[in-house]
Amino acid sequence: MVSMDPSIWIAAFFTIAATSYAFRDNVVFKFAEYTFIGVAAGHQIVMGIKNIRDYGWTKIMEGQIIYVLVFVLGIMLYARFHREYYWMYRFPIAFLVGNGVGISIRAAIHSDFIVQVAQTASTPLIGGGAMGTINAIITFVGAVTAIFHFIFTQENLHEGTLGYIPKIGRWLMLLAFGASFGNTIMSRFGMYQGRIIFLLRDWLQLV
Amino acid sequence: MSVWEKLTSLPREVVMGLVIIAMLIPALSPLGLPLMTGQMSQDWYDTIEALPEGSVILFDIGYGSGGYPSLGPGTIAAFHQIFENDLKLVIMATALEGTLMYPLVMAAVQPESNYGAVYGEDYVFIGYIAGTQTAMAGVLGDLHELVTNDYQGNPISGMPLMDNVGGADDFAIVAYVTTSGDVAEGWVYQAYSQYNRDVLGGTLSMMTTSIKPYYDSGQLLGIMDGVKGAADLEFLTGHPGDAIVSSDILTFTQTLVLIFIAVGNISWFMQKQEGSG
């Protein structure tokens, strides 16, 4: 028994249309592609305006008149499209960049550097049986040699006997990237399977 | 053209057609293969189990339609466990489509009828907040200063749950499920490093390797590893869903990929031998 819900039929059409590109470029796919871009941009605007209402407009309504300044800055973003007044766009973008950079580097230095270095330094290389020792050594060697691989300011680090250190780093990274690739295959199939389940269960109602 | 050359030059349409067939067969007649749960998902499950009753979890829906097939089932399983354990949920979205993923997840979980949960008392959805890390820092810093209404525009000030939640200190744990690398890192930066909160992370499988160092160093207490992690959670929580169905399909599609890899490499090797001979 096939679904009688028109929204399911439209969704099934767009699923098949978007998939069709895997076989060959065609006009149905192009239709789906343009639809997707239009809808995505429309949704983005709707959510943008809702965000402005919830976090900006309500503040003004509550009497925080200073928020008018944010609206002025927000409108200045659109000077980007004007040849003469382009420079005005730099004020809000400078604010966003300053905020984004400040908010992320203050914590990145802790999460990505201090904690990672401390973890590497504090893990005992020997202990936890033979397997535990082997694992700890591989992890330590992997972390240290991978960092060495990215030091490009000292050319001699990549030459002669010393050159084996970054080389080991590269080998271990390639092994890790292989794992990443294997997982990527699972990830992509995992996502497409959702559409197959939709087509068979919700549209054709075969399962 | 030798047989080896023929084997490496199958037309694209044939390869794609075989992939589709490999997806359709197990979807129509599932195999029901047993699952082996990974340590990362087990840790996610155990972390939630260990939370005392009434603890408040901040949960970020950081994905949209693209990530839903992979991450939606995992979110559903996680919510089942949370409501079963009488924990409280403050849900937000850092993804533009997050507010539209929320009803899909809730339609599957049905917290009111399945667990007697009450909106406003046991869970609240504060909606989408733009700005990724700025939004995270805003919610963890002073939630009421930033958010005044829930996703439908109702004031949060009168809601019993929200009256007890003001910022990071009131959350027992922060959990996120996302397709975005910025969000995956951002929660570790903001919740763990800035506000010293425990964090659980769910991402697409292809991102798992890049956030694994956070798990090793205890910055993430558990990882939901894409569709595999979702299937693990469905199994652990006893709520089988789409992710377990997907596991069966994965058996066929990934076996086909392995066959492709074998055929491609053997043919390439034999051609090389023939060339040098």
Place this chain on the structure above:
Amino acid sequence: MDYKRDIPLAITFIVGVIAIGDYYTGIEAVTQTFNVIKNWGIVLQGFALGLGAVNLFRVHGRRLSARKEGTDWYFSGWLLLMLVVFIGLGLVTGEYEQGATYSWLYNAIYLPLGSTMYSSLAFYMAYGAYKVLRARNFDAALLFITAVLVIFGNTPIFPAIYPGFFHMREWIFGPIVSGAYRGVRIGIGIGAVVLGIKTLIGMETGYLGRR
């Protein structure tokens, strides 16, 4: 002084320093100021969400008005129509994305398109595995080995036959992935901090656009 460039650079510096100061100083006044900056940032991000759509209006509006042959201008018209329909439905009802018609259209159009577009790379992964994933040399063989072992471990039937496949996958995600990616993560951390500092002190100005 070039106020068109220098004032924005000063804004970046001041806002960034306040954000960092909030973390390291714990001074109440700095935290209060930063709370305001965060809220402003969230509102500004809302404004920024419209930039892409305005650009689409410009590009496709031009194509539509020119109606040149071979440009698929009618698709541009369709794109703009969909854009306007979604904006209209979201704003006119005052319910934004929560409106019934909006949700209906989202579930019928955006959801299937979003998930299919995003996931159809699966087909190319399969094709790539068939055509490109070759153990051509030592480096490629390393990548090849773990890729194949992880696929074996990820495919439920193989661990069901021999659990060692799954344990091997878990082991690869242990020391191999942890070690190498920790090195990469430390590199990312150093890079992000250096780039951040360069941006704050005005040595990196790419975000300001053309001169």
